[in-house]
Amino acid sequence: MKMPFDGMTLLDYAINASLVLSNVAMVKQDKAGLVTFAEKVDSFITADKKPGHMNLILESLYKQQTQFLEADYEKLYAAIRNRVTNRGLVVLFTNFESLEGLKREMPAFKKISHYHLLLVVFLKTRLLRS
Secondary structure, three states, X not given: OOOEEOOEEHHHHHHHHHHHHHHHHHHOOOOEEEEEEOOOEEEXXXXXXOOOHHHHHHHHHHOOOOOOOOOXXXXXXXXXHHHOOOOOEEEEEEXXXXXXXXXXXXXXXXXXXXXXXXXXXXXXXXXXXX
16 A cells, blocks of 8 residues: 555555545444554544544544555454444455455455445556556
């Protein structure tokens, strides 16, 4: 997620989109939450719509820095499964270096999608080829 693209990193794009989606959800009186992770879960903010909740999300995203570590999607699944009791929309921003890497993670994606509506946003630059 540290790869530059048009003057920003892929992480910057994911952060901006997360903030917009969270804000739209809360303006529409829905709940928004946040999970950030790499090899472990870094932050977990339970979905809510109370006043000041958007600031928690903003502060957490502001602290995010990309690491050159392999993301552990099984740990993400476990965190969501154990801490999110209601079915919801999970928007997962990610990128993969290869199709094989994506295929390795499909079982975790299927597990998440069994309990939640999963939308995977693949961040791909013009530099990458299919």
